[in-house]
Amino acid sequence: MHHWEAVEAFVEVMKQGSFSAAADRLKVSPSHVSRLVAKLESSLGVPLLYRTTRKLRPSQAGQRYYEQCRRLLEGLVSAEHAISAEAHEAVGPLKVTCATTFGERFIAPVLNELMLQHPRLSLDLHLTNRRVDLIEEGYDLAVRMGAMDDSSMLSRRLCDRREYLCASPAYLERFGMPHVLSELAHHRCLTGSRTRWLFQREGQRYEIRPEASWRSNSGPAQLDAVRRGLGIAQLPDYYVEPDLASGRLVSLLDQYRYPFSGVWLIYPRSRQRSRRLQLLCDALLARFADQVPWREAI
Template identity: 45%
Template sequence: MAQWEGVSEFVAVAQFGSFTAAANKLGSTVVKVSRRVSQLEQRLGVKLLHRTTRKVTLTEAGRVYFGQCKHLVEGLENAELAVTQMQSEPRGVLKVTAPVTYGEKYVAPLAHRFLQQYPQVDLDLNLTNQTLDLVDSGIDVAIRLGRLQDSTLIAKRLGERQLLVCAAPDYLAEHGEPQTLAQLIQHQCLVGSVDVWRFSEQGSGKALRVSGRIRCNSGVALLDAACAGLGLVQLPEYYVADRIASGALQEVLTEYRDEREGIWAVYTPNRNLSAKVRLFIDFLAESLAG
C-alpha cells in the first residue's frame, strides 16, 4: 500500500490549488497534507508542485501524474461511498452555513429536527451574512437567498421569499402613503447593506436607489426602526409577516412587488453526495415546500 501514500493528498491539492482546501476536504491538517505530498515527491524522485506563498500550481510531471491518479482516487472514493451508504444511518459531521436571521428562524430548528431523526450525525452550523467559500471552509451545504452568483456550485431550490415594503401606521399617518415608486424620494427609507430596492413595474424588474437617516446591515435593527415609525423598509416577508399581522406594520406599494426569489441549498459538484448531505437537503426541501 506504500504506492497510495500521499496520492489522495496530492490529488486534492491539485484539484483545489490549495493545501488548506485540500486539508479541509480530507479532514486533515495542512502540515500533514504537505508532509505526505513531500514524501510522495521524494519517493517518485520528481517535483509535482510549484509552491509559493500565494498559490500552488502543477509542474509538467505533476500534470501527467494528476491525469493518471485523479480517476483512481475518484474510483476509490466512489467505492467507499457506495459501501458506507449501505448503512441504514447517516453519520459524521454535517457542516452548514446560512444567513443569520433566516438561519435562526428556519434552518436551525429544522436542523435540530434532522438531528433527532439521525442521532449519528453531528451538526456544525455557522450563521453568517458573509458568503463563505464552501471548499476553503469545508462546508457541506450553504443556504443562500435570492439571486445566485457562483455558477460553479450546484443549487437545489428549497422555497421562495418575497420582498415587501412596509412602514408603521403612525409614520404613514404623518407622512402619507406612497402610491408610486417616484414618491419614495419624498420619504425616509431605512437602508440596509445596499441602498438599492428592487421592484417590478409593468412586468419588468426595476432597481431604485433610496436614502434616509438610517443605514444598518442588520435586518432586525431595520425592522425595529420601522416599527418605531422612523421610515419605510424593504425586507423579506419572514422578517415582517408577524408585524403586519399584528398591525405594527402596514405593507405599501403592493402592486410594485418584485418577483419572488429562490431559497437555495448550495453544494459543491460531487458525483455521489454523502448520505448525510443528501438526506439533509431532501429534508429541508420537504419541510420548506410551503
C-alpha cells in the same frame, strides 16, 4: 504502491499457510500467487518465505514484514468501511452556512431535529450574512437567498421569497403614503445590508438606492425601527408578513413589488452523493414543502 498486489498475496499466504489456500481466497491460481511473492522478494532483496515439500515458514525478515503489512491491510479495510459508511449512512460531520436570522428561526430547528434522529452526525452551523466560499471553507451546504447565479454549484429550490416595502401606520399618518417610486426620495428610508431596493412593474425592472436616514446590518433591528415609525424599509416576507396580516405594518407600492425570488440549497458537486447531505436536504425540503413556516401562524 507498485507491488501492492504482491503484498496482499504474501499476507494471504502467511495467513492461510499455503499458496493454494491463499489462491482460493484471492480467486487466482496458485502459480500466480507464487510468482507475486517471488517478485516481491526480488524487489525487496531478501527471502520472505522458506519453502519445503511439507510447509512454508517465514524468514525473520518475512515475519517482520508480514506483521507490518497485515496492519496496513487491516487499516485499509477499516478506512474503506468508514468511507462506505459515510456514503451510505447518516455518519460524520455536516458543515452548513445560512443568513443569520433565517438560519436562527427556520434552519437551525430542522438541523437540531435531524441530529436527534441521527446521533452519529456532527454539526457545524455557521450563521453569517457574508457570502462564504463553500469549496475554500469546506462547507457541505449553504442556504442562500435571491437568484441562483453560481453554475459551479448544484442547487435545489427550498421555497419562494417576497420582498415588501412597508411602514407603520403611525409613520404614514405623520408623513403620508407614497404612490409612485419617485416619492420615496422625500421619505425617511431605513436600509440594511443591501443598499439598493428592487422593484418591477409590467416587466420593467427598477433599482433604487435610497438616501438612508438609518442603516443597520441587523434585520431584526431594522424591523424594530420600522415598527416604531422611524421610516420605510424593504424587508423579506419572513420578517413582515405576520405584521402585515395584523395591521401593525402596511405594505406600500404593491404595484411595484418585485416578483418572487428563491431560497436555495447550494452544495458543491463533490458532495452530491453524501448520504448525510441527502438526509439534510430532504429534511429541509419536507419542512418547507406545504407552507413556509412564517405563514403558519397567520
